[in-house]
Amino acid sequence: MYCFRKALTAVLIGRERLxxxxxxxxxxPFQACISVNKQPRCYLSQNTKTCEPDQVVNLLCNxxxxxxxxxxxxxxxxxxxxxxxxxxxxxxxxxxxxxLLDLKTKNQRQSYLRYLFKTEKSKENLKAKKEARRKExxxxxxxxxxxxxDDLLYGIQHQSLFLRIRDQSINxxxxxxxxxxxxxxxxxxxxxxxxxxxxxKETVNAAKQLxxxxxxxxxxxxxxNLHLCNVNLKSTFMKQLQKNxxxxxxxxxxxxxxxxSYLDIFPKEKLVYLTPHxxxxxxxxxxxxxxxxxxxxxxxxxxxLSLAKAKRDGIKMAKLPLDRYLExxxxxxxxxxxxxxxxxxxxxxxxxxxxxxxQHIPRRKLMxxxxxxxxxxLNPAFKNGFKxxxxxxxxxxxxxxxxxxxxxxxxxxxxxx
Amino acid sequence: xxxxxxxxxxxxxxxxxxxxxxxxxxxxxxxxxxxxEQIEYIKAxxxxxxNWTIVKSDILSKRGNVNQKxxxxxxLKSMTTAKNFDAALxxxxxxxxxxxxLSLGTINSILGLYAELEKTTNTLSKDQKQFILDSYKHLYxxxxxxxxxxxxxxxxxxxxxxxxxxxxxxxNDIHISTVPSHSAYSTLIATFFKLNKKKNAFQLIEESxxxxxxxxxxxxxxxxxxxxxxxxxxxVIAKHVxxxxxxxxxxxxxxxxxxxxxxxxxxxxxxWDAQFSRIKKVDGQCSCCKxxxxxxxxxxxxxxxxxxxxxxKLIMGSDxxxxxxxxxxxxxxxxIEKTAPYDVVLDGLNIAYSVGMAPHRExxxxxxxxxxxxxxxxxxxxxxxRKHMLxxxxxxxxxxxxxxxxxxxxxxxxxxxxxITAAILSGPHTDIVSKDLLRGHTFLxxxxxxxxxxxxxxxxxxxxxxxNVHKGFVVQPPLKFTPxxxxxxxxxxxPYDNQVISSTAQVNDGTPDLYSWMxxxxx
Numbered sequence: 002m003y004c005f006r007k008a009l010t011a012v013l014i015g016r017e018r019l020x021x022x023x024x025x026x027x028x029x030p031f032q033a034c035i036s037v038n039k040q041p042r043c044y045l046s047q048n049t050k051t052c053e054p055d056q057v058v059n060l061l062c063n064x065x066x067x068x069x070x071x072x073x074x075x076x077x078x079x080x081x082x083x084x085x086x087x088x089x090x091x092x093x094x095x096x097x098x099x100x101l102l103d104l105k106t107k108n109q110r111q112s113y114l115r116y117l118f119k120t121e122k123s124k125e126n127l128k129a130k131k132e133a134r135r136k137e138x139x140x141x142x143x144x145x146x147x148x149x150x151d152d153l154l155y156g157i158q159h160q161s162l163f164l165r166i167r168d169q170s171i172n173x174x175x176x177x178x179x180x181x182x183x184x185x186x187x188x189x190x191x192x193x194x195x196x197x198x199x200x201x202k203e204t205v206n207a208a209k210q211l212x213x214x215x216x217x218x219x220x221x222x223x224x225x226n227l228h229l230c231n232v233n234l235k236s237t238f239m240k241q242l243q244k245n246x247x248x249x250x251x252x253x254x255x256x257x258x259x260x261x262s263y264l265d266i267f268p269k270e271k272l273v274y275l276t277p278h279x280x281x282x283x284x285x286x287x288x289x290x291x292x293x294x295x296x297x298x299x300x301x302x303x304x305x306l307s308l309a310k311a312k313r314d315g316i317k318m319a320k321l322p323l324d325r326y327l328e329x330x331x332x333x334x335x336x337x338x339x340x341x342x343x344x345x346x347x348x349x350x351x352x353x354x355x356x357x358x359x360q361h362i363p364r365r366k367l368m369x370x371x372x373x374x375x376x377x378x379l380n381p382a383f384k385n386g387f388k389x390x391x392x393x394x395x396x397x398x399x400x401x402x403x404x405x406x407x408x409x410x411x412x413x414x415x416x417x418x
Numbered sequence: 419x420x421x422x423x424x425x426x427x428x429x430x431x432x433x434x435x436x437x438x439x440x441x442x443x444x445x446x447x448x449x450x451x452x453x454x455e456q457i458e459y460i461k462a463x464x465x466x467x468x469n470w471t472i473v474k475s476d477i478l479s480k481r482g483n484v485n486q487k488x489x490x491x492x493x494l495k496s497m498t499t500a501k502n503f504d505a506a507l508x509x510x511x512x513x514x515x516x517x518x519x520l521s522l523g524t525i526n527s528i529l530g531l532y533a534e535l536e537k538t539t540n541t542l543s544k545d546q547k548q549f550i551l552d553s554y555k556h557l558y559x560x561x562x563x564x565x566x567x568x569x570x571x572x573x574x575x576x577x578x579x580x581x582x583x584x585x586x587x588x589x590n591d592i593h594i595s596t597v598p599s600h601s602a603y604s605t606l607i608a609t610f611f612k613l614n615k616k617k618n619a620f621q622l623i624e625e626s627x628x629x630x631x632x633x634x635x636x637x638x639x640x641x642x643x644x645x646x647x648x649x650x651x652x653x654v655i656a657k658h659v660x661x662x663x664x665x666x667x668x669x670x671x672x673x674x675x676x677x678x679x680x681x682x683x684x685x686x687x688x689x690w691d692a693q694f695s696r697i698k699k700v701d702g703q704c705s706c707c708k709x710x711x712x713x714x715x716x717x718x719x720x721x722x723x724x725x726x727x728x729x730x731k732l733i734m735g736s737d738x739x740x741x742x743x744x745x746x747x748x749x750x751x752x753x754i755e756k757t758a759p760y761d762v763v764l765d766g767l768n769i770a771y772s773v774g775m776a777p778h779r780e781x782x783x784x785x786x787x788x789x790x791x792x793x794x795x796x797x798x799x800x801x802x803x804r805k806h807m808l809x810x811x812x813x814x815x816x817x818x819x820x821x822x823x824x825x826x827x828x829x830x831x832x833x834x835x836x837x838i839t840a841a842i843l844s845g846p847h848t849d850i851v852s853k854d855l856l857r858g859h860t861f862l863x864x865x866x867x868x869x870x871x872x873x874x875x876x877x878x879x880x881x882x883x884x885x886n887v888h889k890g891f892v893v894q895p896p897l898k899f900t901p902x903x904x905x906x907x908x909x910x911x912x913p914y915d916n917q918v919i920s921s922t923a924q925v926n927d928g929t930p931d932l933y934s935w936m937x938x939x940x941x
Contacts, residue, residue: 070563074595077522078565084523085567086484086492107566107596280806280829308830309739 057098068102075101079114087111088118100201179219179227179255186226188291189346190263190272191339194231195297196238198306203298208241211296213340215246215256221347227256229296230263238296264314267291274311274318277336283319286349294342321345323362326355333366456482460496463505470512487521494527498534506531525553526568529575536578550575554584564588566596573602577609582618585609597629604634611640614648627669630866638662638677642684652688656940659684663910663938667903670870678914678936691939697911697932702899704911706937711899712906715878720871721846728842731863732835742831750825750836754843757800757823762792762881763841764822765852766803767833772853772885782814787891788851788883789818800844802837804829834859841879849896851881855928874900876928901930908940 054076062069075098082089088111093101097117104110145154153160191211196204211229218224232239243249249256259266274293275283293316295307311318323335337345341361349358364370456477463473474489484492490513497506510528513520520528532550536542554572557564564572569592576585585606592598603626610619619641626633645658666673673681678694685692695706702711716724738744769788770781785801792799801824808815808826818824825840827833838859841848856876863869882894903912916934 071594074563074565077561077563078567078595081522081526081565081567084488084491084521085526086488086495086523278830304740306740309737312739312743312830 057095060095061099061102072098072102075110078110082114088115090114090117090121092121093117103201175219176253176255178221178224179215180253182218182224182226183255183257186224187288187350188228188267189225189343190228190230190267190291190293191296192231192263192293192307192310193229193233193238193296194262194310195295195306196233196236198302198304199298200301201237203300204236204238205241206298207296207339208238208245210298210338210340211242212245214343217340217344218347219255221344221351223347223351225343225347225350228263228266229256229258230261230266230293232258232260234258234260263291263293264316269314269316272316274307274314274316275320275342276305276307276311276318277320278305278308279311279318279320281317281319282322282325284322286346286353288350292346294339294346296339298338299336321359322355323359326359327362328368330366330368330371337362454482455480456484457496460484460493461500463493463497463502468505468508470509488523490521491523491527494524494531498527498531501534501538503531503535503539507535522557522568525557526571529553529571533571533574533578542578547579550579551581554581563594564591566592566598570599570602573598574605577605580609580613582606582609582613582615586618598631600631600634603629603631604637607633607637608640611637611644614644616644623665632669632671635674635676638673639680642680646684655688660905663903663905663912666912667905670902672930673912673914673936675915675917678912681936681938685938690941691937693937694914695935695937697899697901697935699897699929699932702897702901704935704937707909707939709906709909711901711911712904713878713898714874714900714902714904716846716871716875718846721875723868724871724875725842727863727865727868728839732859733839735862741835742827746828746831750827750840753825754840758840759798759844760800760823760840760848761797762849762851763800763802763837763844764788764792765834765837765850765854766801766807766824768852768854769883770803770807772883772891774885778810779814782811782818784885784891786814786818788893789822791891791893792851793821799823800825800840802827802833802840804831804833842875849879849881851883853882853884855926856880874902877901880928897929901932910936910938912936912938 058069058072062072079089079093079101083091101110101113104113145156145159147154155161191214196207199207215227218227246254248254249258263272271289271291272293273283273287273290274295276295293311295310297306299306308318321337323329329335341363344361345358348361349355352358459477459480474493477484477489477493478486493509494506497503497509510531513524513528529550532542532546535546554576557568557572569588573585573588573592576582576588589598589602589606592602603622607619607622607626610616610622623633623637641662642659645655645662649655649658665671682692682694691707693706695704697704697711702713703709704711733741733747735741738747764785766785770785773781773784789799789801799822801818801822803824803826805826806829825836827836834854834856837850837852838856841850860869860872860876863872877897877900880896884892884894886892901913903910905911913930913935916931
């Protein structure tokens with residue numbers, strides 16, 4: 002009960018802080034400079050149903066004849082694909098048309114349409130499955146019965162001893178730590194200047210990773226003060242991030258968004274760019290340094306962009322000592338996701354233990370996993386045994402799940418340390 | 419046994435790495451595909467007239483992606499590809515009689531069927547021809563602008579009834595949404611030759627080359643037919659066939675297998691000699707006529723364009739900082755100006771690492787051997803490497819640096835672009851030594867003709883060194899000939915695309931396939 006109360010007070014304190022947060026942020030060393038378009042917020046899900054083709058044409062082309070011609074042809078192209086038995090979705094919304102217009106080649110359009118088709122089908126299937134389950138549930142559900150007229154019903158849906166903690170409370174509790182870090186925490190910069198080098202899919206991916214970074218960071222016992230630098234507020238990346246985190250442009254939101262470069266905000270000698278392409282290894286975590294992580298997904302373009310950037314700006318570079326602590330499988334790339342980098346840094350700051358921090362690297366990249374997979378594939382007896390022997394399979398899946406859990410748990414679990 | 423294997427894996431990591439790599443190549447993670455019931459059913463359709471209403475409802479009752487909207491088109495397309503023309507025609511008739519208006523997809527499939535029918539059996543009835551013309555008019559009236567699928571189908575159908583003017587208009591319409599396909603260009607070119615319109619054909623060939631759409635077999639065939647039809651005198655025919663070959667040689671194209679067969683027929687009909695042959699890699703000797711292929715060295719002009727482009731494209735690229743820094747580039751250019759020209763430029767790290775993961779001293783001693791090999795021939799050698807090499811074995815290093823010019827780039831810069839640039843800037847006679855095939859750098863040149871020039875330069879100037887257990891090392895000189903289509907006296911040598919050989923695994927050593935060539939000799 003005690004800890005429960007403590008949690009509640011913490012939330013309350015958090016809330017109080019939240020109310021005054023405008024004032025406090027002003028006194029904080031680095032002012033949050035959010036100026037995302039201040040449109041009235043829409044609390045309803047917007048109508049994303051497909052509009053009529055003519056409506057789409059009007060919206061996208063604004064009477065531009067060349068563009069309109071191209072769009073009409075693309076619409077015909079999609080229609081023919083539908084009638085041809087090739088993969089094309091039945092419904093395409095305005096944004097998707099815009100993206101189709103932006104794509105340069107026929108093959109790019111085709112693969113995008115195939116992707117849309119597949120997602121559409123899987124959504125349909127999911128819906129059908131849910132509907133079936135709902136019907137089953139309704140038919141099975143037993144009635145709650147009272148023995149006497151005056152009896153009280155106990156249970157989750159009825160009366161219960163426990164207070165309900167709503168998502169919002171948990172959210173605010175989490176934000177509290179992030180806000181605290183904005184005042185006292187160490188700064189970490191996420192450099193968002195690479196959008197031009199990414200294709201659309203990668204941009205969306207990067208936005209998703211950044212969303213996870215924000216979540217992981219505020220869950221941690223001792224979070225960083227996150228700064229997004231070089232942000233272009235009108236870019237697809239920012240739009241996508243806004244979609245993922247709707248409260249991004251609120252004044253109290255615990256993340257700094259700058260349109261300036263990190264050079265304008267931090268002293269140059271403190272900055273350290275983390276890039277996998279350089280030669281120097283990061284041996285010790287420096288609690289005074291400001292580490293920079295490049296916000297990019299480099300599946301298509303694997304030029305050493307972050308190295309070039311650091312070289313041009315003339316700041317220090319470092320890479321994680323990955324080879325020193327882990328044995329890598331051949332062929333796995335050593336550039337990590339942003340949502341792996343930041344948790345690694347978080348744990349490293351707290352424990353100064355590389356082995357522990359590097360747990361966040363996906364296991365599939367390591368030699369041990371590769372050898373396990375080889376054993377499974379090479380030995381058919383083992384494979385069959387895996388299927389038949391229940392005990393063995395259970396053990397295996399448990400171990401597997403545990404491994405996966407471990408990397409997440411370290412973010413907020415006290416006993417783990 | 420397995421566990422012992424694993425133990426070896428984990429104890430010797432490098433072996434494990436190698437083993438996994440080998441293993442990964444072997445395993446194909448092909449998932450067993452579930453057979454699609456609908457497709458199976460469609461494939462099983464007999465070659466005869468059927469009750470199509472029942473067939474359609476049968477298909478729709480099964481699971482799969484075929485639905486009411488696309489069933490007509492899918493059925494027609496699958497029957498056309500299976501060359502099941504009787505059934506397809508009967509289904510077309512069924513469609514035309516029953517449904518009030520054909521959908522766009524269905525019209526496309528019917529057009530595709532007619533084009534294919536004309537190509538294989540050459541029997542289009544008057545009604546069918548009229549249908550093609552009608553649908554051309556109808557589609558343009560209804561939509562004004564057409565998408566590329568419809569355009570391609572229309573183009574093929576129009577070519578089948580030799581309506582070249584309309585086909586040309588359709589071809590231009592494709593350009594709005596995409597580049598026309600190989601077969602679109604080739605079919606139209608073939609039609610031009612069929613109609614004896616040589617000028618139009620050549621114009622279109624030019625255009626197709628610009629869009630990187632090399633000719634297909636049917637265009638070549640009609641080209642030859644045109645020549646045979648038009649001219650009877652042997653000498654004149656020879657002159658015009660030369661036009662065809664010069665086109666192939668200019669674009670360094672590889673002719674399809676069918677065309678190679680046709681050419682052979684043509685030559686034997688003329689009583690000339692035509693043989694499939696192979697080229698010896700050592701000296702470029704043709705196995706058939708015993709002549710040697712020529713070395714088409716770069717002209718001054720070609721070399722100058724290469725020289726002008728290489729620094730910009732290879733080192734600077736889109737961003738100078740990606741590969742190097744401005745200071746380093748300046749240091750490099752100053753160095754070249756002072757010490758050029760050289761006879762040989764060595765890719766130091768590439769040569770040193772031919773030894774494998776050996777101690778630094780062994781790498782350096784191998785490098786010394788190579789340097790000595792070239793110094794013996796009284797050549798001026800430039801060694802290019804990275805600065806971390808300077809920390810290797812001091813004495814061996816001093817030994818090398820005393821004998822050669824040397825330039826070392828920063829550790830975080832790339833050394834490959836520098837050694838290529840050094841060789842090309844130094845002059846047309848400078849050679850390079852590296853095992854690297856330089857494909858990534860060839861790609862960076864962006865321009866197709868420039869790439870070809872670079873490739874030729876590489877064939878003529880690249881030495882390779884290999885570690886050999888018995889002799890220490892083997893030095894492989896550059897090719898003495900250029901493996902491109904070429905004419906010598908009255909003999910043409912052309913490579914053709916032999917699908918059989920190219921499907922087997924081969925080590926790519928940078929030279930094209932030397933086993934599938936043609937030797938065409940005139941008497």
